[in-house]
Amino acid sequence: MLLIPCPHCGVRPETEFVYGGDATVRRPDPKTASLDAWAAYIYERDNPKGPHTELWLHASGCHSWLVVERDTVTHAIGQVRQARDAAS
Amino acid sequence: MTRNRTAEGGWLIDRASTGSFTFDGRRVPFLAGDTVASALLAAGDPLVGRSFKLHRPRGLFAPGAQEPNALVVLNDGGRLTPNARATTIPATPGLQVRSQNRWPSLRHDAFGLLDLARAVLPAGFYYKTFMWPASQWLRYERLIRKLAGLGPPPRMADPDIYARRHGHTDVLVAGGGPAGLAAALAAGRAGMDVVLAHSGPAFGGGLHDRGDGPHRAWLAETLQALAALPNVRLLANTTVAGYYDNQTLTLAERPCDAAPVGDGKPVERFWQIHAERVVIATGAHERPLLFADNDRPGVMLASAARRYLWRYGVLAGRTPVIFGSDDTIYELAADLTAAGATVRAIVDLRPDPGAAARRAEAAGLPTFAGAMVARAHGKRRVTAAEIWRLGPRPHLVETMQADAILTAGGFGPTLQLHAQARGALLWDPDFRAFLPGPPVADNRSAGGARGVFDLQAAIRDGDEAGANAPLPLRPPPPAADAPAPWDLPNLTGGPRFVDLQNDVADKDIALAAREGYHSIEHVKRYTTLGMGTDQGKLAGPIGLALLAAATGKDIAATGVTTFRPPATPVTFGAVAGGDFGEVGHAIRRTAADAWHEQAGATFIDAGLWRRPQFYPANGKTVGEAYRAEALAVRAGVGMVDVSTLGKIDVSGPDAATLLDRLYCNTLSTLKPGRGRYGLMLREDGRVFDDGVVFRLAADRFHVTCTTGGASAVYQHMEHALQVIWPELDAYATPVSEEWFAVALAGPKARTLLKAIAPDLDVSNAALPMMRLVETRLFGGRARIMRMSYSGELSYEINIGANRGAALWQGLVAAGRPHGLVVYGTEAMGALRIEKGHVTHAEADGRTTPADLGLAGMVSARKDAIGVPAQAFPALQEADRKQLVGLIAEAADARIPVGAQVTAEDLGDQPRPSLGHVTSYAYSAERGRMIALALVRAGRGRIGEAAFVVSPVMGESAAVRIVDPVFIDPEGERLRG
Numbered sequence A: 001m002l003l004i005p006c007p008h009c010g011v012r013p014e015t016e017f018v019y020g021g022d023a024t025v026r027r028p029d030p031k032t033a034s035l036d037a038w039a040a041y042i043y044e045r046d047n048p049k050g051p052h053t054e055l056w057l058h059a060s061g062c063h064s065w066l067v068v069e070r071d072t073v074t075h076a077i078g079q080v081r082q083a084r085d086a087a088s
Numbered sequence B: 001m002t003r004n005r006t007a008e009g010g011w012l013i014d015r016a017s018t019g020s021f022t023f024d025g026r027r028v029p030f031l032a033g034d035t036v037a038s039a040l041l042a043a044g045d046p047l048v049g050r051s052f053k054l055h056r057p058r059g060l061f062a063p064g065a066q067e068p069n070a071l072v073v074l075n076d077g078g079r080l081t082p083n084a085r086a087t088t089i090p091a092t093p094g095l096q097v098r099s100q101n102r103w104p105s106l107r108h109d110a111f112g113l114l115d116l117a118r119a120v121l122p123a124g125f126y127y128k129t130f131m132w133p134a135s136q137w138l139r140y141e142r143l144i145r146k147l148a149g150l151g152p153p154p155r156m157a158d159p160d161i162y163a164r165r166h167g168h169t170d171v172l173v174a175g176g177g178p179a180g181l182a183a184a185l186a187a188g189r190a191g192m193d194v195v196l197a198h199s200g201p202a203f204g205g206g207l208h209d210r211g212d213g214p215h216r217a218w219l220a221e222t223l224q225a226l227a228a229l230p231n232v233r234l235l236a237n238t239t240v241a242g243y244y245d246n247q248t249l250t251l252a253e254r255p256c257d258a259a260p261v262g263d264g265k266p267v268e269r270f271w272q273i274h275a276e277r278v279v280i281a282t283g284a285h286e287r288p289l290l291f292a293d294n295d296r297p298g299v300m301l302a303s304a305a306r307r308y309l310w311r312y313g314v315l316a317g318r319t320p321v322i323f324g325s326d327d328t329i330y331e332l333a334a335d336l337t338a339a340g341a342t343v344r345a346i347v348d349l350r351p352d353p354g355a356a357a358r359r360a361e362a363a364g365l366p367t368f369a370g371a372m373v374a375r376a377h378g379k380r381r382v383t384a385a386e387i388w389r390l391g392p393r394p395h396l397v398e399t400m401q402a403d404a405i406l407t408a409g410g411f412g413p414t415l416q417l418h419a420q421a422r423g424a425l426l427w428d429p430d431f432r433a434f435l436p437g438p439p440v441a442d443n444r445s446a447g448g449a450r451g452v453f454d455l456q457a458a459i460r461d462g463d464e465a466g467a468n469a470p471l472p473l474r475p476p477p478p479a480a481d482a483p484a485p486w487d488l489p490n491l492t493g494g495p496r497f498v499d500l501q502n503d504v505a506d507k508d509i510a511l512a513a514r515e516g517y518h519s520i521e522h523v524k525r526y527t528t529l530g531m532g533t534d535q536g537k538l539a540g541p542i543g544l545a546l547l548a549a550a551t552g553k554d555i556a557a558t559g560v561t562t563f564r565p566p567a568t569p570v571t572f573g574a575v576a577g578g579d580f581g582e583v584g585h586a587i588r589r590t591a592a593d594a595w596h597e598q599a600g601a602t603f604i605d606a607g608l609w610r611r612p613q614f615y616p617a618n619g620k621t622v623g624e625a626y627r628a629e630a631l632a633v634r635a636g637v638g639m640v641d642v643s644t645l646g647k648i649d650v651s652g653p654d655a656a657t658l659l660d661r662l663y664c665n666t667l668s669t670l671k672p673g674r675g676r677y678g679l680m681l682r683e684d685g686r687v688f689d690d691g692v693v694f695r696l697a698a699d700r701f702h703v704t705c706t707t708g709g710a711s712a713v714y715q716h717m718e719h720a721l722q723v724i725w726p727e728l729d730a731y732a733t734p735v736s737e738e739w740f741a742v743a744l745a746g747p748k749a750r751t752l753l754k755a756i757a758p759d760l761d762v763s764n765a766a767l768p769m770m771r772l773v774e775t776r777l778f779g780g781r782a783r784i785m786r787m788s789y790s791g792e793l794s795y796e797i798n799i800g801a802n803r804g805a806a807l808w809q810g811l812v813a814a815g816r817p818h819g820l821v822v823y824g825t826e827a828m829g830a831l832r833i834e835k836g837h838v839t840h841a842e843a844d845g846r847t848t849p850a851d852l853g854l855a856g857m858v859s860a861r862k863d864a865i866g867v868p869a870q871a872f873p874a875l876q877e878a879d880r881k882q883l884v885g886l887i888a889e890a891a892d893a894r895i896p897v898g899a900q901v902t903a904e905d906l907g908d909q910p911r912p913s914l915g916h917v918t919s920y921a922y923s924a925e926r927g928r929m930i931a932l933a934l935v936r937a938g939r940g941r942i943g944e945a946a947f948v949v950s951p952v953m954g955e956s957a958a959v960r961i962v963d964p965v966f967i968d969p970e971g972e973r974l975r976g
């Protein structure tokens, strides 16, 4: 059971969250992006062993999308930020 | 008194308090404190079950939860519990215990003949024999299930109460033996919050498996000290089942033991505990020894014999042979002799056993050094042991009459929890066992679980673990001056069982290796080694060593199978807790739910919502009712509760921009008060959801989505707002529950609306399609939206949920003179199929707007999620499945459930599928069954004949491929 410290709600169990995948991908610029760039954005994901920056939605809480640093080996949770802040 | 009960002694029993339970209908007396197993053994018969595959007679074998043989059925009716381990079930008055996996009786098992067929039932037998021809597998499986069953499942609801609790603690100690007690005391005295979980009723564990001594006083003092600490919680009868990430553990507690209660107390309690630190003090398991027919009832681990003797005053046999490789066998022989048994022989694998052996010999006990028990005689119980001298020319020394063979093959730590917490297991050749490697999570193994087998050392180790002292180095290994259990030769031939529960013998593992299975995970699945309810606790290490030998690898390189929770079986009842039946999940009810209930509606689940599927008042069966309901809508007026549809309020200066990016069509051009059908895509170009969007004001929209998609659509919106375009100034608020919603549909819908809103101009000019007006109805603020799902003239009325019941009842009353019929989801489905509207059956996550005939909705003039992906070549292939309609050729033809669409009807013969039926209904208007289907290049096939076939149902019907809109293609009715 992961415990994720939500910046708004405090430390909460993973059952309150919905996983949102790799947080580092950026939606391509629709004016300039090639089809390959779209394919990469939609389908291509790394499957790293170790640190991973990922999105979690606090669905049973404040409904914030969070950017969570998680180690895929140890499941240790590092920094947690609001996606809105992480983007800026 | 019973046959094998000693004259005195037994730490856990009360000789003054007696009772009886039944075993296969026979009365079995017991003493208070007995387990089912100890009482059965006291009664004199170790035979408790039949093995899983070969139906060989099996007896009590191991001391506790690792018991592979004594699986029994408890109780009857709703309280029936299969596969209970007799060694862990307290004997209680009136308990019904039955042996399992035998027919007609334990002694005379008809399937025992399978044992004669052992030669033809090798590893992988089922895979090899029964998979061909594949079409027959279902038939074979039914027979195999009958033969190779564990206990039967209960067929009635369980009347007992199960509870669930969550907890937090500084230190969780798993195991209440000497190390665990010492750890709990040290941590408790240091002021920590401690939970100490012990799998049995009596804290002390192995301390109860030996005679009197200073350790008894230590146990009493320690228990007293623990009881005096308010920060220590003692959980007896509690197994730590799972150890998960972030120090989350699950515990199964049986506060009322196995006795049926029914006094409102839970029979089991499932804990989920978060522990800052875990001490794993779950002890060690004794390894079985390999010899021919080592599974006969009466063959037992020495540790089990010790436990029966000291805890329960029960002799494992009156004339036992004791076989092993260390000094404990002489100790056990002396203890059993003192308790009244006649030890027939002590067989020591060591050629030169030393002082203990000499003392035993001097005491008149027959001892055999450098020897082994090579074979057990007897079938339903041991009658003799063949003692063979080892050496360059092994030979039979004596066939010793005996009623039990007690084996001492050395101990290995229990590793389940350490391994579940991702700790590595390190093969230690000196221990001949895996030891826990450095822990990865915040835990430490202590005592026997770490290889510290000496009692004083284990107490010290537990004390240090409780005080969180640094983990010391590897404990000193026991002497290894005899062959390892897996190195013993098979001198007599005959099966030597490694996994008793699953009937895996040494030659099965050798066969698997010869056939190319070299990974232990593959061998496990191929031979079923370790796949029983005991999870191979005893079999695992030996199986591994045998595989290593057969493949020429060393044991460390062979590795271990994955340890998965639960460490010991947990009942479904405990895991489910109170979450079943009516309270299994929350039920969402619309404001008109009480009316539906009173009207006798048959409900159907839609996510958490319950919705009327049909009203039996309209027809006897679901088919009759929905046809009548749908017909009434087309002919007059009907109404349906649509409150469950998702509703999201989107507001803010950038609300219109947000919606333009969320929907593939343009919504920003809507004028206030007007609505438009919107199609939402996933970024990969597939249809995600749909619904009607009304603009309430320049900066505010009322968005509807499907019942099933409501929460996903909201998450998707928040993802767009927070992750993709955080610069947009807009807000999404789910408001589904704020509104009660009803759809009026049918040619007389306007008449009915007029009746409840006499002051409102409801003319076609004032309220045309896709127009919204706000008004007051039945004392509440209401929104009336002209839109149509059924294809008829239709309005959707939304009103504050607290006025919902009033609106619904008001409509029922006002509709009576107009012949209003209330309809359910079934009729709603039939109406939308006639109209060719898609739902998630068609927008199944694979279909694009073009597949569904909605390509025209995709606007290329703006950016929106899923629009760029429309250009992917795969989404433009000519033979993609496309939405079409199907209409039955014959008026009485049925469309089978789950049907495929084919060009030819070839009966039972296989044939290529052109596509599949997604929804079907009876169309009253067309007078036959119709369907929507996804068919390869389907739009090009319109007009062609085809078949809908279901080989599973054995049904087929001739159909014609048609346009998916079956009625009113021009939409004249809904605009009228």
Ligand SMILES: [Zn+2]
Binding pocket: A006, A007, A008, A009, A010, A058, A061, A062, A063, A064
């Ligand atoms: Zn939160």
